[in-house]
Amino acid sequence: MSLTAAAETPTGQEAVPVVSFDAHPDSYRHLRLEIDGEIARIVLRVDEHGGLTPGYELKLNSYDLGVDIELYDAVQRLRFEHPEVRAVVITGGLEKVFCAGANIRMLAAASHPWKVNFCKFTNETRNGIEDATAHSGQTYLAAVNGTAAGGGYELALACEHIILIDDGSSAVSLPEVPLLAVLPGTGGLTRVVDKRGVRKDLADVFATKSEGVRGATAVEWKLVDEAVPRSRFAETVLQRAREFAARSTRPRDAEGIALTPLERTITADRIAYRHVTAELDRELGVVAITLHGPAEDAPAGVDGVHERGADFWPLALTRELDDLILRLRTNELELGTWVFKTRGDIGRVLAYDDLLAVHADDWLVNEIRHYLKRTLKRLDVTSRSLIALIEPGSCFAGPLLEVALACDRSYMLEGTFEDDPDAEPARIVLTGANFGPYPMGNGLTRLQSRFHGEPAQVQRLHELTGRPLQAAEAAELGLVTYAFDDIDWEDEVRIALEERSSLSPDALTGMEANHRFVGPETVETKIFGRLSAWQNWIFQRPNAAGPDGALRRYGTGLKAAYDRKRV
Numbered sequence: 001m002s003l004t005a006a007a008e009t010p011t012g013q014e015a016v017p018v019v020s021f022d023a024h025p026d027s028y029r030h031l032r033l034e035i036d037g038e039i040a041r042i043v044l045r046v047d048e049h050g051g052l053t054p055g056y057e058l059k060l061n062s063y064d065l066g067v068d069i070e071l072y073d074a075v076q077r078l079r080f081e082h083p084e085v086r087a088v089v090i091t092g093g094l095e096k097v098f099c100a101g102a103n104i105r106m107l108a109a110a111s112h113p114w115k116v117n118f119c120k121f122t123n124e125t126r127n128g129i130e131d132a133t134a135h136s137g138q139t140y141l142a143a144v145n146g147t148a149a150g151g152g153y154e155l156a157l158a159c160e161h162i163i164l165i166d167d168g169s170s171a172v173s174l175p176e177v178p179l180l181a182v183l184p185g186t187g188g189l190t191r192v193v194d195k196r197g198v199r200k201d202l203a204d205v206f207a208t209k210s211e212g213v214r215g216a217t218a219v220e221w222k223l224v225d226e227a228v229p230r231s232r233f234a235e236t237v238l239q240r241a242r243e244f245a246a247r248s249t250r251p252r253d254a255e256g257i258a259l260t261p262l263e264r265t266i267t268a269d270r271i272a273y274r275h276v277t278a279e280l281d282r283e284l285g286v287v288a289i290t291l292h293g294p295a296e297d298a299p300a301g302v303d304g305v306h307e308r309g310a311d312f313w314p315l316a317l318t319r320e321l322d323d324l325i326l327r328l329r330t331n332e333l334e335l336g337t338w339v340f341k342t343r344g345d346i347g348r349v350l351a352y353d354d355l356l357a358v359h360a361d362d363w364l365v366n367e368i369r370h371y372l373k374r375t376l377k378r379l380d381v382t383s384r385s386l387i388a389l390i391e392p393g394s395c396f397a398g399p400l401l402e403v404a405l406a407c408d409r410s411y412m413l414e415g416t417f418e419d420d421p422d423a424e425p426a427r428i429v430l431t432g433a434n435f436g437p438y439p440m441g442n443g444l445t446r447l448q449s450r451f452h453g454e455p456a457q458v459q460r461l462h463e464l465t466g467r468p469l470q471a472a473e474a475a476e477l478g479l480v481t482y483a484f485d486d487i488d489w490e491d492e493v494r495i496a497l498e499e500r501s502s503l504s505p506d507a508l509t510g511m512e513a514n515h516r517f518v519g520p521e522t523v524e525t526k527i528f529g530r531l532s533a534w535q536n537w538i539f540q541r542p543n544a545a546g547p548d549g550a551l552r553r554y555g556t557g558l559k560a561a562y563d564r565k566r567v
Contacts, residue, residue, distance in 0.1 A: 018331040019052070019065065021323055022261065023073035030058075030067045032093065033074050038086040038245045038252070039238075040138075042074055045093030056105035061097050063151065064106045065118050072125045079136050079367050081256040086248035087241040088132075090159060091143035096170065098142075101150025104180065108551045113333050115539050116532075119185040121326070122151070123527055124378055126158035126186055133160045135370050137250035137363075143237040144224070148172045149212065154184055156224075157191040161244070163237055166215045166227035173212025181543045181550035181560060183535050187527040194523050198222050251363050257309035262323055271327065273320035275313065278328070285501045286337045287328060291317060291403065293344015293395040298351040302359040305368075314352055314399070315368045322375045329382055336508070337385040337500045340403050344395040346429060346468075353398035353431050360437075372399055373438045379406050380440055380516055381528045383509040385500050389493065390426045390471075390480065392416050397429035402438050404428070404480075405446035408512055409496070412480040413489055414471035427468040428479060435462055441524030442517050451478065452518040 025033045029050040034041040044067075046058045052066035078085050092098040102122075107115055132138045142148075142156035144164045153172045156162045164172060174184045174192070183189060189207060192198045198206070202221045206213060215227045228236045264273050271278040279288040294313040299305060305312050310319070328335060359365045379386070388404035390396055390412040396404050404410050416423045434447055435458075442449065451457040461477065471483035484492050500508070513533070517525050538544055543562045544551045550560035 018327070021069055021072075021326045023070050024261075025074070025077065028070045028074075030063070030070050031074065033077070035082060035085065038084060038248075038250075039241045040078055040082065040085045040088045042071070042088060042090045043093040044090070044099055051103070051106065053106070055109050056103050058103055060100035060147075061092055061094055061152065062100040062103040064103050065121065068118075068122050068125050072121075072128065075125065075128050075132060076371075077259055078138060079132055079371075080259055080364075083251055083254035083256050083363050085138055086245035086250045088138055088140045089143050089237060089241050090140060090155065091237070092145050094146070096146035096167075098144045098146050098148040098170075099152025099155055100147070101152045101154070102185070104551070104554050107180075107182075108545075108554070112539055112545075115185075116536055117330050119535060120329075120381065120528070120532065122186045123532075124374075124381075126154065127377075127524060127527075128374060129158040131370060131374060136367060137248040139244040139248065141237070141241055141244065143233070144170065144172065145233065146170045147212075150174060150176055150184060150188070151186055153212075154186040154188040154191070157188060157195065161226075161240060162224040163226045163228055163233070163240060164215070164218055164224040165230055165233050167230050168214070171212035171214040172218055172223050173210065174207050175210040175212070176207075178208050178210040179550065180554060181541075181562070182538050183531065185531075185535050187523065187531065190523055190526045190531055192223070194526065196222050254363055255306075257306065257364065259319070260310045262319060264320075264323075271324060273324070275317040276320040276324055278324055280332065280335060282335070284337075284497060285335055286339060286497055287332070287335045288339045288341065289324065290341045290343055291321065291400060293342065293346070293400070294348045294352055297348060298355045302355075302362050302365065305355070305359070305362070306364055312368070314356060314372065318368070318372045318375050322371075322378065325375070325378050325382060329384075335384075336505050337387065337497060338382075339497070340386065340388045340407060341391065342395045342400050342403075343393055346395040346397050346427060349395045349397045349400055350429060350431065350466075353433050356399075357432055357437075369437055376402055376406060376438050377441055377524075379403070381513075383513070385508055385512065387411070387496065387500075388480075390428060390474075392420065392423040392426050394426050394428075397427075398431035398433040399438065401428055401430065401434060402446060405434070405450060406516075408515065409482075410480040411489075411493060411496070412471040412474055412483045414483045414485045416486065417489075418486050425470050427470055428474055429468055430461060430465050430479075432465065435465075440517065441522060441528060442519050443522055444519050449516070449518050454478075 030046040032043040044061050046061045046067055048057045048059055051058055052064050129140050133140050140159040142159040142162045144156055147170055148156050153174060174188045176182050176184050192203050193200060198221055213223055218224045219227050269280045275292045277290045356365055356369055386407040388407040388410040413426050415425055435445055439445055440449055447458050474480045475483040517529055543549050548561035553560050
């Protein structure tokens with residue numbers, strides 16, 4: 001669809017608008033994407049009257065989910081459609097305003113799930129910006145041409161280099177604690193101390209100083225990299241962009257591929273793409289998601305990857321899975337258990353995996369692998385119970401096996417089903433894809449996370465790379481949770497799904513998030529674990545969200561009434 005976040009109505013279902021994550025530069029309402037050779041500019045000029053839902057105006061370049069959907073689309077298109085771009089400048093398109101952050105009236109009126117999903121998607125988009133700088137040779141710079149408050153400064157923090165205009169009034173700030181009684185919800189606290197290395201005492205002053213910090217002080221505190229007078233601002237931004245572009249390894253003569261619109265069919269109980277299908281069981285609260293293996297053989301070489309473009313199976317599958325995750329997360333809150341299956345020729349999956357590994361240094365292959373990595377990370381932080389069912393006809397191998405390893409539990413059929421005795425038993429296959437290219441947010445592979453207390457087991461598994469593993473051996477190796485034969489299969493799976501549906505969704509969310517991430521903490525694990533958990537709690541507290549709370553009283557002239565008990 002042409003609109004960034006269009007209202008859609010599934011066929012056969014009552015007219016209830018849902019959020020679409022489709023976007024295209026031709027239909028952006030809130031930003032401009034400008035390409036000038038090796039430098040791109042994302043200019044934020046938010047349409048005040050373009051809110052995704054009614055009831056608020058997006059003044060002063062404040063944003064909502066609709067704005068972030070466009071930003072996410074722009075970042076994706078720069079990576080795939082514009083390989084010539086080596087530096088990206090994000091700046092404000094309003095006079096003396098960079099970005100005022102998340103729209104406060106939107107947050108005050110939004111439901112709790114909406115606020116949490118909004119913060120999660122926004123964080124993932126910021127992580128995508130950082131990933132492009134780290135892995136795509138497209139370095140992001142923030143040209144802070146005016147005030148950057150809250151989420152606006154957090155957008156700048158996602159960039160590698162921050163240039164603040166030094167005009168005596170423009171400041172960077174994180175005013176959420178003093179003004180709204182909430183936290184900077186898109187990683188601001190974490191990035192200030194972990195990424196930029198701001199001293200904790202200065203960070204404490206900064207995060208409680210609603211007016212923010214300007215000019216030379218912002219540089220001294222490491223909140224920005226440069227403070228430049230207005231007379232030299234544009235010149236300095238261009239010079240820095242050229243400097244970063246000169247260091248890039250991005251190919252200068254490559255031709256990008258078009259990210260064509262996704263094809264999908266939506267009914268009341270089904271969402272179907274070319275390579276991904278989802279069956280929605282609303283009574284049980286379960287989504288059965290099937291990832292389909294490639295219908296055609298892998299191309300002979302890397303030229304075939306470029307020729308197929310967005311139709312190249314790993315990229316097409318990843319785009320569809322990414323879109324499905326976002327749609328289900330935002331629109332289907334009561335479908336709390338996702339069951340993953342695969343169907344297809346395991347040999348073809350392995351051939352595609354091998355093609356990606358052999359040509360990992362090609363710019364497009366690199367982008368595809370990092371996109372799959374980010375989509376798997378999105379699955380890791382999704383607040384749903386994830387279960388994999390590995391049956392005859394499955395193709396859980398290499399990168400598709402990562403989906404099963406991301407699940408909270410996995411069940412594998414031992415042997416075949418009674419009604420199809422001639423079928424080949426289910427197999428899984430480890431490849432190099434399971435030992436490095438697709439790490440989790442904690443920096444570990446899913447195998448390293450799975451066997452965190454048994455590092456020798458990961459090495460043992462590495463020695464089994466390429467060998468088909470049937471149910472009994474996979475269970476013995478700890479690669480699946482349970483292996484059942486045909487007699488027990490149906491009952492065991494049914495009991496597991498019914499049991500999951502009977503448990504508290506809140507308790508499950510907390511339990512799963514604790515189990516999925518082990519070992520070292522990173523900026524990502526702090527944002528999605530520690531920070532998101534606190535924000536989730538604070539968003540429900542009366543000090544912020546109550547009728548007399550700061551979030552609701554902001555802009556009314558009335559002071560918030562706080563419950564002074566420390567909890």
